[in-house]
Amino acid sequence: MPRRPKISLETDHDETGPRLPAVSPQLEPGEPTDLELMHGIQAENPEALSKLYDRYNGIIKALILRVVHNEAEADDLLQEIFMEIWNQAKNFSAQKGKPLGWMVTLARRRAIDGLRKKQAYARAGERLQQETEQQPDAWVHNLTEEEINFTDTRTLIRKVIRSLPPAQQQAIDLAFFRGMSQREIAAHTNTPLGTVKTRLELGLKKIYDGLKELRDEL
């Protein structure tokens, strides 16, 4: 069973102010960094992909599941996404961000595309609606006692997200994990378009600002 890395947050500054913390795994001495693994993949070394898979398949699959809500589809997409990482690694540039960010962006787009292609959008929307009714705070849907006591990055990020009013959380959830436009969110939640826009802007700013403060807590 591959060991899941501990995640740490780093931050730095530039002329536009403090940067968001960069999420990177806390590695054992001698373990390759994410960037080294990406370079390995760019050099077509399968072992590098194998290590990156061990490190992040759980996070990527959780993201896919959050979009498609189907275990079998999530597994298919997970495989396709890591193949895409292998095939598209040459397009990764460290100047544009961290490997995890690149993978998450790629995975999210692929998962949302997959959802739409399979015309499961309406069906999954119904499932989401049911879940939202059962548990309005979708981001804490799977929270267990163990997790509550586990003060790691995930818990801290959740704390930031949970500090938002539920309506802002829902708007961001629908936009990020469902790929919905503002108009679609407005229709889905029966809310005026302007309100949706305000919720998204305020919520994202609070999360952005909250993440910057996380560094002080770690």
Added chain:
Amino acid sequence: MSFEEFQDRARLYVIGALEDGESREFEQARRHFGHKAEDFITECYRLHEAFALSLRPAKSSEALKERLMKMVRERKEQKE
């Protein structure tokens, strides 16, 4: 558009939530603010990492990894 307004739009942009009219204005402002804008957009993409890391990792089977690695090795051999 002020830089503060641009920042609000950038956060929407990275999660794909800009409407058509907003996208055009955003692209104009993006060109106007140049490097400063690009740096901020890059920064906003870290929201993606945060959203993914807010989820509890899911388990997948060893068989799935074996299939993936078999495909990768075959792909590599085909190229060679």
